[in-house]
Amino acid sequence: MGIRVSHAYGEHLAVAAVDGTEILRYVHRPDPDPFESPKPYAHPVRTLAGRTVTRYRPSDHRWHKGLQMTASHLSGQNFWGGNSYVHGRGYLPLPERVGSMRHDGFAELTVDDDRLAFTEELTWSTRGGARWARERRGIAVHSVDEEAGAWALDWSIHLTNTRDEPLVFGSPTTAGRESAGYTGLGWRGPRDFTGGTVFGPDLDGEKLNGSQGPWLACTAEHDEADAHSTLVFAHAPENLDQKSAIHESHWFTHMEPFAMVAVSWAYFEEFTLPPGESFAYRYRVLVADGAWDRDRVGAHLASLPW
Template sequence: MGRFFALVLGIAALTVPWRDAEAQKSWNAFRWEKDKKHVALFNGDQVIWQFNFDPKEDKPYFHPLRTPAGLDMTLERPADHPWHRGLWFSWKDINGVNYWEEDPAKGVSSGRSLIKAVKTTLDKHTQTANIAMRLVYADSANTVLNEKREVVVSQPENGGYTVSWYHEFEAVTDVRLYLEKPAKYGGVEWGGYAGLSFRGSDQLKQPTFVASSGWSTQADLTGYGEKERWMGITALNNGKPVALVIFDHPDNERHPSPWYIWHAAGHNLFFTPSLLFDGPLALKKGEKLRLKYRVWVTDGEVDADAIEAQYRVFAQE
């Protein structure tokens, strides 16, 4: 499957200096593992990242997702929300059908995000992966939305790497993309989530949310809803600093995106660029929606200047 955006294949990760000498010594032990349900990059015997695409589960996702030094960043199917899948993309509501929450007995939602085709291209020299996919969104009777997706994972180097998401959705019928109205607009306290989402590992301690406007917080929070070009977390994992940042591309609909956060210290860590936070989005039959996001995973301490440098590279694509 060819590219459907004007993209740059060679994605160079701007990263902070390496912080872990022991990890650097073992940096020559990369290998790939691939089967019909997942693709993973190993450093020695440890998974650095794994992308899962079991067609029985719908909704492809990354878990585990680790820093180059091997520190966990994601949480998969926690008891409080078993449909949370590390780093993944999911709509909330399409034409009144739920595509987010799942039946615990079946492990899938009422609205299905069906994986129809996957093609992986892996570079054993640079450890770069290109994953092209075709998905179909369907209710119990009809297909409502088709998607072409590419996920590109850059070479891990200098303590970090990027995961880029490129989506092209095409409406098969008239479509209304929606979510539960957030409290900011008179809705429920927990409303406002949908799209590319991150659920953080329980090993992430003392997390700080940071955003492009200069806003930051360590406080418990449900909602937020402000527009930002990027948002991320810095935290400690086993006493070592790590960070994960999500970038919203300037070509995206409703850029800069509103963001949704769900954080309670010691309990949960979740955030998403919420395209639909301010209201539903309608697509006429045959109309297309293109979205581009990038996720930066890194060891070490990072500041706003380092994050902004990453964002500028992505914004120019």
């Protein structure tokens, strides 16, 4: 099954299935409010049947925008957006801590009949304008399968420290808040996913929060549509290899009071990136119609080579 790609220059890239359903919009001109940590994001993300599976600027957290790369605690700066967690004081509005990720351009962009792939260059800067990191991001839309009712989104990050001192990556948990690994690639689900089902290869529900594993899936039933959707978040094999990954990853997830998944790269412990050094991770998000079970998720992921 093919795709159609459009580019609103300076604004966004959009991907549509052959029937015209827009399944992905990648916005590289982010919203301007500095308190929301301006950065590129993916929203809306939709299934092939047109069900929206991301949420944008919800009333409870305006800085939650679909699917986006984040770093909630980075050497005292907040690249997640919104309030910053301070141990003993809770979440505080500290705008001087909120940084941004600037889109600098596309180094590569290729479109085939059934695949979009692009490489994006970004600069991570503090609220004061100091340039702390350079990112090369890879995005690919592929494996659009009408029969299975699913398509895949690959998202990679290669981040280089451009400071003269180390970058220290953490999370609210490393700062003292229990079970709050907000950081890394983060997804905010729509209201339909609140109270949905979450499972992995071996665990279900709340047991997944803070756990490790190759993938995690969320399913939910939509209002009005009488239909279900499934999202699967998966690691590339090297992410879980202690010899190649800069730090071990854990799942951060909850479905109440709202649906959230983050592939947390610093859940329980901080890690340090020395000046001039880099790290890289690769992730896959499977977007599917229907309520998939564990066996179906595992089999479909196994059919998609990295």
